[in-house]
Amino acid sequence: MHSQSSESSVVLQGPRSCQKAVLRDQYEVLRDIGFGRFGKIKLASHRLTGVEVAIKVLQKKGQNLLVLSEPEMMRSLEHPYVIQLLQVAETHRNIYMVMEHAGGGRLLDHVPQGGMQEEEARRLFRQVVSAVSYCHHKGIMHRDLKPENIMVDARSHARLIDFGFSARFTPGQNLHQFWGTLSHFAPEIILRKAYEGPPVDIWSLGVILHFMLTGRYPFGGNTSKEVLSQITLATYSNPPYVSLAARMLIHQMLTLDPQKRPTAKQILQHPWMTHGKQDLPHDYSEPIPIRPDPEILTTMFDMGYDLRKTWVSLAKRKFNAAMATYLLLQHQKSQGAGCIFQEKPVPPRVKPRPHPVDLSHSLVLPKRSPSEPALSTFPLPCEPQLPEGARQAGQKHIRSASEPALHLHLQPAGASTPDVGPQPDSGQLNAHRRLLRWVDRRIATCVRELCCCTSRVSNKLAPM
Structure with a gap:
């Protein structure tokens, strides 16, 4: 265990390197699993979900200029039989590509x-x-x-x-x-x-x-x-x-x-x-994803992620920490595995909720009845507007009114509020704490209502 932590520190930690710090906080490097002409491939574990990933380290050298376009190529690929790119981080020396790990070998x-x-x-x-x-x-x-x-x-x-x-x-x-x-x-x-x-x-x-x-x-x-x-x-x-x-x-x-x-x-x-016509692959051109899975968003909310930023990361395909966590949870859900996150948080300055979340027991979403219109003509509960940055990203498949604009910067449990004026007595303080807990619950309820409503909207959107 000591050697693993040591390797992680050597590879991903460095002075004045914010990207390396993010990787170190997100992943624990376990060992080298591949060597190529242009870099190394390392096996790592995603700290929140425990899922193993492969991290490809590309050095920025003159003879590597050709392969440095690999992240750009993989950003545009999303296919069941192409390894999934999860996250890209860059320093002045290296490019780090975090990808799915196919554990069955070559x-x-x-x-x-x-x-x-x-x-x-x-x-x-x-x-x-x-x-x-x-x-x-x-x-x-x-x-x-x-x-x-x-x-x-x-x-x-x-x-x-x-x-x-x-x-x-x-x-x-x-x-x-x-x-x-x-x-x-x-x-x-x-x-x-x-x-x-x-x-x-x-x-x-x-x-x-x-x-x-x-x-x-x-x-x-x-x-x-x-x-x-x-x-x-x-x-x-x-x-x-x-x-x-x-x-x-x-x-x-x-x-x-x-x-x-x-x-x-x-x-x-x-x-x-x-011959046999079994397991025939179908043409696949679906991007990631048109509308995020509300169950996964609920799980990420419980982890401490800002849902608005997560939604924008997916819409603009940023391949950052939030997008990587979403894709890993999506993979776990497709495998029928519960999504249990670990103790160490990823999002900075946000403390995850203390209890693990299992998607197999998540909120059951209502299904749209056949008689229900494909697109609501009335405002949805808590329905916000897509941020201006995401509207300019050219995401033609994203409906602008379907992204939550709530900034869910919740106060960590047990944190004290700033003092303003005279100190309240214990009764007032307890009432204030109860009010904060009620606000937190209302925010979570609003998010879940939003997820339920958006899940009832047909994927076949009317033109804007």
């Missing part, structure tokens, strides 16, 4: 010698292609797809990670940067030809599927020259136990002409991919 370690069974390979490969299709739809190419950059989470779902080499692209635009891993290089990368983004990822997907089904890479050799020669000629072989449909799909992806390779969406429609 896909590389799940492929046995001789390859996986086709049913299991199909299930995981569907999820990987779904994530890649989503990224391409968002105008982002990964450029370093390989089994080492695909994690498996606790539910045995694939999670795409490491967007350090990713880049934005425009359809029809050619790129000229040549990055990636040798065994997964597309021929156009080796030949130093200008290339479009998505076909390069599709080639890498072909290499991944071949590896998943056979346990070895399609292009190998004793020297790098031999590997490059095989790639430029697309020379590889499939074992006879691989089904014909799978071999045909691999052949389509490992086509020399980039224009003849299928898109990620077309791969999802291939007969081998749709």
